[in-house]
Amino acid sequence: MNEQPNKDHATLALEFNRDEERVNWHDETLWWIRQKRDKAAHQLVEWESLREAASQIKNNVLSNLQNYLVQFEQNAVANGIEVHWAVDAAEHNKIVHRLINEAHATRLVKSKSMLTEECGLNEYLAQKGIEVIDSDLGERIVQLAKEPPSHIVLPCIHKKKEEIGELFHKHLGIEANISDPQFLTETARQHLRSVFLTRKVTLTGVNFAVAETGEFVICTNEGNADMGAHLADVHIASMGIEKIVPERKHLGVFLRLLTRSATGQPITTYSSHFKTPRDGKKIHIIIVDNGRTVQLGRKDFRNSLKCIRCAACMNTCPVYRRSGGHSYHTAVAGPIGSILAPNLDMEKYADLPFASTLCGSCSNVCPVKIDIHEQLYKWRQVLVKNGHAPTVKKAMMQVMTWTLSSPVLYHAAGKAGRWTIKHAPFAINNKFNPWYKQREMPASPALSFSDWYKRNK
């Protein structure tokens, strides 16, 4: 969605970084959410055991996925739900379009589904003349702004309330210069209520699909998925193959972890369990692969399929917080997105595993214990081996190899570096050196460590 294929993470981050005040706000706000997550997690003595249990359940799911998918399908069909399978984004979008046509509808109300972002569903349906309205407040805002979401839980975290007021002024007819969140939310409530009441077809995502019972669970705070689903005649639910949990009781583990990790709430306001359609109405589930089975086959990276989309890794990430979600130019941003995206297109997303300090904070907060930073590191090896590293980086690495393998060269280079910082800082602090963007110069030390050691030993 509005992707900028020619711009890599660093370039897009630079654009985001032009507004320093906004970057600071973004950084601090996401850190505040990370702190709320910590507070919620620390209230449960069993937190670490829960993470371990969730991780083991998801490992079990991945290792028995074929059986679970068949079991889920059987039970869902027995419950009166129609099940469809899509190998890729194109097939998924075609199925959705066909189902809308079959319902003789031309309009769709949609609740949050990162999968449909991944599939580019909105653009596809627009080309087919289907009107799509996103009903999650944050998603509606970015939709009006013609932008993709920048965060999977907080889609418009990059927007200021004044900009949202301006959007609502332009599109929803409120007066100019209103920025009160209460007023703006009420405006969206009125606008979307009339949408919910007039749409015959709704599309939602799926948080969890239970193999044992054939039911699926959708979690929201706003209630938008329920407003759409219970008023429409046709409910389409799109899910990736990895959304399965084996038994209903396992939901207990995941619902305890999900929102505490995401926002620090003990649970979302609504955790709705859909088992059968309403009398005379229809529920369709579309089970989507779109590269997931390939990822399942990559031993080092299959763990990424355990993700429950809480976004804790984004909120804690020092790079995400300061570069913004759009800099990742993919539907799922941040650390988890950076290990999912190269699976879909190695060349296009070769920059993302490098958009990390490898500090490991993402892995520490992940509720299902995905080794995110280790996978980022492993992706770098794979990308370089496959020839996807930038030319400059390759050349630099070669120079570093020569320098670090020769003590004479190493000492000479150190001396030259210290002299340059002291006497000719402009040679380093210039626009050709990305390390000096948004950074102050460090003072150059008078001595190298080895010179200091020689004098003081």
Add this chain to the structure above:
Amino acid sequence: MRSRETILSAVKANQPANTGLPDISIFEKRVKGSAHKFATTLKSVGGKIFYVTDYEEISRILLKQYGKEMRIVSPIIELRDIRSDNPDTLDSIHQLQDVELAVLKAHFGIAENGAVWITEDYMQYRILPFITQHLAVVIHADDIVPTMHEAYELISKATYGFGTFIAGPSKTADIEQSLVIGAHGPRSMTVFIINNNNAEEESRR
């Protein structure tokens, strides 16, 4: 159906060796849930709590709050005197769009997160707890469990077409992380805890 076979055979070819499921029964507390903890948690997510002794008291409180002008809908037979109309006779669920207050029973509450579990048979219409401007829920003090694990233990025996955990009024913080109550669903959620034994003691805490 070709896509189904393609996906399933790709899954089979790529899935790792079988690993077992963990024992999650270790998380069950095997004690009663605390009404006090439930109430505190629900209040922290924007809900309201009343300890009452019976439905008569609930009727009195609701009438005082909402008066007789507002449209009140409830499938609870004990509350038939305060409900505005009988929703059994709706032509379309869209007629619920101007409901001011819906009063529903819940099966139980959960102390750790302030949620109540309501299934379709207690809602009358699936849309009712979402489309109403305000929601009130009735539970018994004995029906409070400590965590989600005991909740699913109770649910495991149940059959339902639709069921939901509701924890507080609908809300959003999508605009600059400012919490706003009343996103698309109810603008308030009140839970009445019926406690015939120690209502006074609980309410004084």
